[in-house]
Amino acid sequence: MRGYLRGAAQGDGQVRPIGDKLVIATHNAGKLREIAALIEPLGIQCFSAKELDLPEPEEIGNTFADNADLKAREAADLSGLPALADDSGLCVDALHGAPGIFSARWAEDEEGNRDWMRAMDRVWRECEATEPDAAPAAHFVCALAIAWPNDGQAENFEGRVDGTLTWPPRGEKGFGYDPIFVPAGHELTFGEMEPDDKHRMSHRAEAFRKLVEALQ
Ligand SMILES: O=P(O)(O)OP(=O)(O)OP(=O)(O)OC[C@H]1O[C@@H](n2cnc3c(O)ncnc32)[C@H](O)[C@@H]1O
Numbered sequence: 001m002r003g004y005l006r007g008a009a010q011g012d013g014q015v016r017p018i019g020d021k022l023v024i025a026t027h028n029a030g031k032l033r034e035i036a037a038l039i040e041p042l043g044i045q046c047f048s049a050k051e052l053d054l055p056e057p058e059e060i061g062n063t064f065a066d067n068a069d070l071k072a073r074e075a076a077d078l079s080g081l082p083a084l085a086d087d088s089g090l091c092v093d094a095l096h097g098a099p100g101i102f103s104a105r106w107a108e109d110e111e112g113n114r115d116w117m118r119a120m121d122r123v124w125r126e127c128e129a130t131e132p133d134a135a136p137a138a139h140f141v142c143a144l145a146i147a148w149p150n151d152g153q154a155e156n157f158e159g160r161v162d163g164t165l166t167w168p169p170r171g172e173k174g175f176g177y178d179p180i181f182v183p184a185g186h187e188l189t190f191g192e193m194e195p196d197d198k199h200r201m202s203h204r205a206e207a208f209r210k211l212v213e214a215l216q
């Protein structure tokens with residue numbers, strides 16, 4: 001494993017060690033599964049935020065990158081290890097980019113319980129109200145951030161995948177909005193695809209490729 005990360009555009013240009021232990025700063029089981037699969041070839045030992053009992057920070061940023069940064073920085077400070085966070089979401093053209101950074105919140109009820117059918121249904125109803133007969137254009141964004149303990153900096157890597165939305169939802173292999181998203185040039189939804197196929201084209205895989213390119 002190449003253990004140093006070159007400073008990227010948003011960082012300070014310094015080279016920092018990743019070492020052989022990394023916290024995956026997410027409380028989302030679907031993301032954790034995908035990130036663990038993408039990280040496996042690097043031979044880094046990973047700890048999840050859940051197994052370290054880290055709190056879920058309030059996502060007060062205005063961009064995916066800001067939210068990824070704050071999740072990574074908090075997990076690094078609390079664990080004393082480098083931490084990788086992912087902030088991601090679905091952006092629908094007809095909804096001016098919504099739900100975007102509010103993708104998780106669209107699934108939540110008043111008590112904060114998540115129901116993905118509720119979120120997908122809301123997206124589809126709002127699209128129908130705007131463009132009744134179209135296959136709405138949408139994309140997923142993934143911002144990854146790596147932060148180091150008590151460092152105050154994070155390195156960011158962003159990926160995107162374009163596609164269209166479909167109704168009704170299809171497939172149970174993914175998570176979140178996967179059952180209504182058909183990537184461009186394909187017929188299966190992300191929910192119907194095998195995980196390896198999603199990894200060949202996903203927003204998360206693209207962000208991850210950029211991270212790996214910055215390793216030395
Ligand atoms: O913040 P953490 O703890 O990482 O977990 P989260 O579920 O709250 O994650 P986000 O704040 O990034 O919210 C983004 C939501 O967008 C959805 N999402 C992100 N990537 C996705 C993907 O690859 N497929 C389907 N839905 C996705 C997903 O369900 C998330 O809950």
Ligand SMILES: [Mg+2]
Pocket residue numbers: 059104
């Ligand atoms: Mg979140």
